[in-house]
Amino acid sequence: MKVKYEETTEYKLWQYIQNASSDVILREDFIWLDSDRQVTRALNALIKKGTIAKLGYGIYVRLSYSELTGKNYLPNGFVAVAREALTRLGIRWDISEAEKSYNSGESQQIPANPATKLLDRFRRTISYRGMELRFE
Numbered sequence: 001m002k003v004k005y006e007e008t009t010e011y012k013l014w015q016y017i018q019n020a021s022s023d024v025i026l027r028e029d030f031i032w033l034d035s036d037r038q039v040t041r042a043l044n045a046l047i048k049k050g051t052i053a054k055l056g057y058g059i060y061v062r063l064s065y066s067e068l069t070g071k072n073y074l075p076n077g078f079v080a081v082a083r084e085a086l087t088r089l090g091i092r093w094d095i096s097e098a099e100k101s102y103n104s105g106e107s108q109q110i111p112a113n114p115a116t117k118l119l120d121r122f123r124r125t126i127s128y129r130g131m132e133l134r135f136e
Helices: 009-019 036-049 078-089 097-104
Strands: 024-026 052-056 059-062 093-095 116-118
Touching: 009 036, 024 078, 036 052, 052 078, 059 078, 078 093, 078 116, 093 097
Parallel strands: none
Antiparallel strands: 024 059, 052 059, 093 116
């Protein structure tokens, strides 16, 4: 008996990720797909191939490919993707005071690594390649 690649959990998961409207994918989005063990194996295979990255517990992001460098990267930058993950998790957040003052024109200092003000309780970490989302 020969199994076709289209019938595997990895392929079904990849198709779901490609058709998803958001770049951030939560593990609970594809509970229906297969058993937990099979989904974990498929996710690990996609991470190993470099098509997705893990940001935190149950949080994954679809990576884009750069023709210029030949490497995968986060589509909108780390802070934007991390804040999108917070939104997808249902955590209310707001931009920091430093960002507010820069956006309103009160300050000319650009916040290089802006913090995010959390309005709900959140104890996980969101990180990617040594960058970690800072909370206020």
